[in-house]
Amino acid sequence: xxxxxxxxxxxxxxxxxxxxxxxxxxxxxxxxxxxxxxxxxxxxxxxxxxxxxxxxxxxxxxxxxxxxxxxxxxxxxxxxxxxxxxxxxxxxxxxxxxxxxxxxxxxxxxxxxxxxxxxxxxxxxxxxxxxxxxxxxxxxxxxxxxxxxxxxxxxxxxxxxxxxxxxxxxxxxxxxxxxxxxxxxxxxxxxxxxxxxxxxxxxxxxxxxxxxxxxxxxxxxxxxxxxxxxxxxxxxxxxxxxxxxxxxxxxxxxxxxxxxxxxxxxxxxxxxxxxxxxxxxxxxxxxxxxxxxxxxxxxxxxxxxxxxxxxxxxxxxxxxxxxxxxxxxxx
Amino acid sequence: xxxxxxxxxxxxxxxxxxxxxxxxxxxxxxxxxxxxxxxxxxxxxxxxxxxxxxxxxxxxxxxxxxxxxxxxxxxxxxxxxxxxxxxxxxxxxxxxxxxxxxxxxxxxxxxxxxxxxxxxxxxxxxxxxxxxxxxxxxxxxxxxxxxxxxxxxxxxxxxxxxxxxxxxxxxxxxxxxxxxxxxxxxxxxxxxxxxxxxxxxxxxxxxxxxxxxxxxxxxxxxxxxxxxxxxxxxxxxxxxxxxxxxxxxxxxxxxxxxxxxxxxxxxxxxxxxxxxxxxxxxxxxxxxxxxxxxxxxxxxxxxxxxxxxxxxxxxxxxx
Numbered sequence: 001x002x003x004x005x006x007x008x009x010x011x012x013x014x015x016x017x018x019x020x021x022x023x024x025x026x027x028x029x030x031x032x033x034x035x036x037x038x039x040x041x042x043x044x045x046x047x048x049x050x051x052x053x054x055x056x057x058x059x060x061x062x063x064x065x066x067x068x069x070x071x072x073x074x075x076x077x078x079x080x081x082x083x084x085x086x087x088x089x090x091x092x093x094x095x096x097x098x099x100x101x102x103x104x105x106x107x108x109x110x111x112x113x114x115x116x117x118x119x120x121x122x123x124x125x126x127x128x129x130x131x132x133x134x135x136x137x138x139x140x141x142x143x144x145x146x147x148x149x150x151x152x153x154x155x156x157x158x159x160x161x162x163x164x165x166x167x168x169x170x171x172x173x174x175x176x177x178x179x180x181x182x183x184x185x186x187x188x189x190x191x192x193x194x195x196x197x198x199x200x201x202x203x204x205x206x207x208x209x210x211x212x213x214x215x216x217x218x219x220x221x222x223x224x225x226x227x228x229x230x231x232x233x234x235x236x237x238x239x240x241x242x243x244x245x246x247x248x249x250x251x252x253x254x255x256x257x258x259x260x261x262x263x264x265x266x267x268x269x270x271x272x273x274x275x276x277x278x279x280x281x282x283x284x285x286x287x288x289x290x291x292x293x294x295x296x297x298x299x300x301x302x303x304x305x306x307x308x309x310x311x312x313x314x315x316x317x318x319x320x321x322x323x324x325x326x327x328x329x330x331x
Numbered sequence: 332x333x334x335x336x337x338x339x340x341x342x343x344x345x346x347x348x349x350x351x352x353x354x355x356x357x358x359x360x361x362x363x364x365x366x367x368x369x370x371x372x373x374x375x376x377x378x379x380x381x382x383x384x385x386x387x388x389x390x391x392x393x394x395x396x397x398x399x400x401x402x403x404x405x406x407x408x409x410x411x412x413x414x415x416x417x418x419x420x421x422x423x424x425x426x427x428x429x430x431x432x433x434x435x436x437x438x439x440x441x442x443x444x445x446x447x448x449x450x451x452x453x454x455x456x457x458x459x460x461x462x463x464x465x466x467x468x469x470x471x472x473x474x475x476x477x478x479x480x481x482x483x484x485x486x487x488x489x490x491x492x493x494x495x496x497x498x499x500x501x502x503x504x505x506x507x508x509x510x511x512x513x514x515x516x517x518x519x520x521x522x523x524x525x526x527x528x529x530x531x532x533x534x535x536x537x538x539x540x541x542x543x544x545x546x547x548x549x550x551x552x553x554x555x556x557x558x559x560x561x562x563x564x565x566x567x568x569x570x571x572x573x574x575x576x577x578x579x580x581x582x583x584x585x586x587x588x589x590x591x592x593x594x595x596x597x598x599x600x601x602x603x604x605x606x607x608x609x610x611x612x613x614x615x616x617x618x619x620x621x622x623x624x625x626x627x628x629x630x631x632x633x634x635x636x637x638x639x640x641x642x643x644x645x646x647x648x649x650x
Contacts (some may be wrong), residue, residue, distance in 0.1 A: 064431070071426035078641040079464045079650040080449050083383075084442060091438035136641055136650075139551060153409050186650075194648050213524070244405050302426070308430025312552070313488050316545025323544060 024110045032233055038269045040106035047231055051225070052162050053107045055234070059126035060100035065119070065299050067093045069133035070142060078136055085182055088137060092175045099172065103164040113233060119304045127285065128211045130293030137190055137197075137204035143183015145205070145212035145250070151176050152246045153216060162235035164193040184253065191258045198258075205254070206262040216243040223284075241274075248275040334454060361649050383523050385449035385463060388516060390455040397516050401575055404458030404475070406583050407517065408466070409623055410505070412450030412477035414514045415467060416631070418445035419638055420485055429488055436534055440495070443527040450520045468642035472632050475491050475627040479618060480563035489549070489556035497560060499531035504589040514582040534634045538598045543604035557610050566620030568593070573623075 024043025117123040190201035225250035229235035265278030421441035509521035544551040577583030
C-alpha cells in the first residue's frame with residue numbers, strides 16, 4: 001500500500017535511485033515555481049504528500065461530520081421549501097466528502113482507512129462542528145457564517161498546486177456559495193419576521209460568530225505549518241489575512257440583515273488597510289480541538305454508529321459483487 | 332431572475348480568489364427574493380431547467396388559472412400525503428446511511444418525494460384556500476390521508492429498502508397512468524414524478540438483489556423486512572367511492588387497476604432475487620388499512636409531532 005511509503009523512505013539510495021530523486025525534485029520545484037500543477041503520478045516530496053493527505057482528509061471529515069448539526073433540523077424544518085433546501089444542502093455535503101476522499105485517495109490512502117481513523121478519533125475535522133445547532137436560526141447562521149468562512153478559506157484552494165484537490169474545490173466552492181446565500185436568506189427572513197424570530201436569528205449569530213472566525217486557524221504567529229504550505233502553493237493567504245477579509249465582508253452583510261455582530265472592536269485599519277476584530281478565545285479553540293467541545297463525543301459516536309450499523313450492508317454489496325463477477329467469469 | 336446589481340468592491344472583482352460566482356453580490360441577490368415572495372426570483376431555486384415546480388403551481392393558482400374541484404383536491408391530498416410522510420421518514424437517513432453514496436441516494440429520493448408532495452399539496456390546497464405549509468404543518472393526525480405503508484418506521488436499511496421497493500413500483504404504475512389524467516395539473520406533476528420514480532425503482536430493485544444475494548445476514552434481514560412491510564401492500568390498491576368517481580371522470584385511476592402490473596414487475600425482481608418461495612407473500616395477512624379515511628397506526632403521531640413542532644410554535648410566521 002502506497003501510504004506505507006510515508007514512513008519508509010529508504011535511508012540509503014543507490015546511484016540510480018538518487019538520480020531519480022534529484023530529477024523528481026527538480027521537476028517538482030519547476031512546477032511549483034511556474035505555479036503549475038502536480039498530478040497524482042508525478043514525483044512529489046513525502047512531506048508534500050503527507051501535508052496534502054492530512055489537509056484533504058481533514059477537509060473531507062469536516063464535510064461528513066458537518067452534516068450532523070444540519071441533519072438535526074431536517075425533520076423539523078418549519079416549511080416544506082426550507083426542508084427541501086436543507087436536505088439538498090446536507091446531501092451536497094456528503095457529495096463534497098466523496099470528492100475530497102477521492103482526491104485524497106490519489107495520494108495513496110484508501111477511503112476505508114481514512115474513515116477508520118476518523119471513527120477511532122485519530123483524525124481531525126473542523127472543530128466548529130462540535131458546537132450544537134440548537135435552533136432553526138442556526139441553519140441560517142451556519143450557512144451564512146460557517147459556510148461563508150469556508151468559502152473565504154476554500155476559494156484560494158481552487159488554485160492549489162495539487163491538481164485533484166484544486167479541481168475538487170472548484171465544484172465545492174460553487175455549491176458552498178449557494179449554501180451561504182441560503183443561510184443568508186434564512187436569517188433575512190427571520191430578521192424581518194416576528195420579534196421572537198428576530199431574537200432567534202440574533203442569538204444564533206451571537207453564538208456562531210467567534211467560532212466562525214476561529215475556523216481560519218490560529219493567528220499567524222502561532223501557525224507553524226502555514227509557511228511551508230504557502231511555499232508549496234497549497235495555501236495562498238495567511239490565516240489572519242483571510243480572517244480579516246471575512247470580517248470585512250460580514251460587517252457589510254450584517255447591516256442588510258438588520259442584525260449585529262457580537263464584537264465591539266471591529267474596525268477598518270486605515271494604515272494596514274485591513275479589517276480588525278476583537279480578541280478571540282484561543283484557549284476555548286484548543287479545548288474544543290482537544291475533544292472538550294459540547295458535541296465532540298456525540299458527533300463521533302453518531303458517525304461510528306452509522307458506520308457499524310452499515311457494516312452488514314457493505315459486506316452484502318461486496319459479496320454480491322464477488323458472486324456476480326464469478327458468474328460472469330464462469331459464463 | 333433579474334440580474335442583481337453589482338455591489339462587489341473593485342478590489343474583490345479584480346482578485347480571482349474572491350470572485351467566485353454569486354459570492355460578492357450575496358446581499359442584493361437574496362434581498363429581492365426574500366421580500367417579493369415570487370418563487371422564480373428565489374436564490375434557492377433548486378429544480379433545474381424548466382421542470383414543473385410547486386412555486387409554478389402556486390403562481391397559476393394565484394392567477395386563477397387552475398383550481399381543482401373537491402374530488403381532485405382530496406385525491407391530490409392522498410398522493411401528496413403519501414410522499415410527504417415518506418420524505419419525512421427518508422430524510423432521517425441523511426448522515427446515518429451505510430455508505431456515503433447511500434446518504435446521497437436516499438437523500439435524493441427523499442428530495443424527489445418531498446418535491447412531489449409539495450406539488451400535490453399546493454394543488455390540493457387551492458380548493459380550500461390553503462398553502463402546502465398549512466396542510467403539512469397545521470392538520471392533525473386524523474386529517475392526513477396517507478396509507479399506512481408510508482408511515483412505517485425506517486427500521487434497518489433492509490426495512491427501508493423493502494418499503495421503498497413497494498412504494499416505487501406502486502408510484503411508478505400510478506404516475507404512469509396519471510400522465511394521461513384529464514386534469515392538466517395532475518398530469519403535469521405525474522409526468523415529472525414518473526421520471527424520478529423510475530430511478531427509485533432501479534435503486535430499490537438493485538438493493539433487493541444485493542441484499543438477497545449477498546451474505547446470509549443480509550438475506551435474513553431482507554426476508555424479515557419484507558415480512559414486516561408487506562401487510563401494508565393491499566391498502567395501496569383499494570378502490571373507494573372517490574377513486575371510482577375520479578376514474579369515471581378520467582382525472583384519476585382505480586388503485587386496483589395498478590395491481591396486476593405491480594405484481595408482475597415486483598414478482599420478476601423477487602424471483603430473480605430467489606425470494607419468492609421463501610417469502611410466500613400471498614400468505615402474509617393484509618392489514619385493514621384506513622389511512623385514506625384518516626385512521627392511522629401508532630407511528631404517525633410521533634412523526635407529525637416532530638415535523639410540526641417548530642411551525643406550530645410560531646403560528647402565522649413566515650420562514
